[in-house]
Amino acid sequence: MIDGFLALYIFMLAAFTGKEIISRVPVILHTPLMSGSNFVHGIVLVGAMIALAHADTPLAKFIGFLGVALGAGNAAGGYVVTERMLEMFKSSKDKQD
Amino acid sequence: MDTQTAWVWLAKASYFLAAVMFILGIKRMSSPVTARRGIVQAGIGMVIATLATFAITGGHNLWLIVGGIVVGVVPTWLWGRRVAMTDMPQMVALFNGMGGGSAAAIGAGELLKFSQPGAAVPPVATLALAVLGALIGSVSMTGSIIAWAKLDGRMDKRFTFSGQQFVNFAVLVAAALAGLALVLWRLDASLVVVFFVLALAFGVLMTLPIGGADMPVVISLYNALTGLAVAFEGYVMQNEALIIAGTVVGAAGTFLTQLMAKAMNRPLSNVLFSNFGGGGAGAS
Numbered sequence: 001m002i003d004g005f006l007a008l009y010i011f012m013l014a015a016f017t018g019k020e021i022i023s024r025v026p027v028i029l030h031t032p033l034m035s036g037s038n039f040v041h042g043i044v045l046v047g048a049m050i051a052l053a054h055a056d057t058p059l060a061k062f063i064g065f066l067g068v069a070l071g072a073g074n075a076a077g078g079y080v081v082t083e084r085m086l087e088m089f090k091s092s093k094d095k096q097d
Numbered sequence: 098m099d100t101q102t103a104w105v106w107l108a109k110a111s112y113f114l115a116a117v118m119f120i121l122g123i124k125r126m127s128s129p130v131t132a133r134r135g136i137v138q139a140g141i142g143m144v145i146a147t148l149a150t151f152a153i154t155g156g157h158n159l160w161l162i163v164g165g166i167v168v169g170v171v172p173t174w175l176w177g178r179r180v181a182m183t184d185m186p187q188m189v190a191l192f193n194g195m196g197g198g199s200a201a202a203i204g205a206g207e208l209l210k211f212s213q214p215g216a217a218v219p220p221v222a223t224l225a226l227a228v229l230g231a232l233i234g235s236v237s238m239t240g241s242i243i244a245w246a247k248l249d250g251r252m253d254k255r256f257t258f259s260g261q262q263f264v265n266f267a268v269l270v271a272a273a274l275a276g277l278a279l280v281l282w283r284l285d286a287s288l289v290v291v292f293f294v295l296a297l298a299f300g301v302l303m304t305l306p307i308g309g310a311d312m313p314v315v316i317s318l319y320n321a322l323t324g325l326a327v328a329f330e331g332y333v334m335q336n337e338a339l340i341i342a343g344t345v346v347g348a349a350g351t352f353l354t355q356l357m358a359k360a361m362n363r364p365l366s367n368v369l370f371s372n373f374g375g376g377g378a379g380a381s
Binding site for chain 2: 004027029033038041042045053055061072074075
């Protein structure tokens with residue numbers, strides 16, 4: 001059980017981590033990094049899967065199914081788009097070298 | 098240790114691993130040399146976390162879950178592969194909106210479950226975070242969809258009318274009051290519906306007056322908001338992976354939004370409220 005102050009500490013430490021790890025990002029990587037972090041919050045899929053597993057009424061199942069489909073779309077689409085952006089970035093850099 | 102406990106342990110260990118890989122992945126994505134390795138690493142973390150989740154769902158609604166994943170993955174994967182490189186920003190907006198919608202759906206499911214007659218009343222903190230996550234996720238979903246439509250040229254005008262800020266503010270206050278009533282006063286299914294309608298409407302209203310040139314900054318903001326919504330719903334679901342990944346993205350996204358606004362030489366408040374006072378200052 002994650003509760004009270006423990007949750008607050010996790011939240012605080014994760015927030016500082018998030019800010020620190022991208023503090024040196026160059027302007028050219030702004031959009032790919034936005035896309036990459038968009039992919040990472042696709043982890044919401046995991047929460048939606050657990051919610052759907054616990055659903056028992058038809059309405060709860062419908063909402064759970066919607067959550068899983070949207071979360072999976074976030075993760076899959078976010079990955080493909082980020083990967084393609086970074087691929088382009090790499091090849092243009094190779095040409096310069 | 099019986100089998101169920103072992104599976105839960107395995108899933109928790111996988112979530113820990115995934116959280117580490119997400120943080121390292123985002124860190125690598127912020128440097129040109131390691132960026133590609135970063136996304137692959139985060140991707141592996143996502144696959145591990147998703148597979149591990151099957152271990153703790155105990156096979157309940159298994160085919161619904163698998164079906165939902167297929168329905169979500171196949172079209173977005175194909176679309177993301179095919180879309181032109183210049184159309185990428187609106188795709189990010191669309192996928193971000195899906196994430197916000199997913200967080201809102203988790204919130205809706207939990208709130209409806211809590212509001213069933215005879216259901217155990219959860220602690221106020223859980224209820225408050227469920228409502229807050231649902232509010233932010235809903236705003237992020239409809240806001241991102243409008244951002245997508247604008248960048249995709251399906252809605253290329255800025256929608257403005259007199260008294261718009263007042264209307265937007267009123268809708269936000271109404272949504273917040275409905276949320277507050279759910280937490281403190283009466284947890285009831287029809288109030289849950291009213292709350293979601295107001296929250297979804299606010300996302301649309303907030304994004305309508307913003308011009309296309311400012312959209313990347315706005316999408317980045319919605320990205321950060323979705324992260325936050327995921328973290329809050331993660332607390333409700335008692336899931337560490339959601340809490341940590343969501344918070345990291347929420348913080349990184351907020352910081353990135355500021356960086357992007359600075360790179361465009363526009364203060365964030367100017368982007369969001371550019372037509373305060375009835376001016377057309379947004380068209381830069």
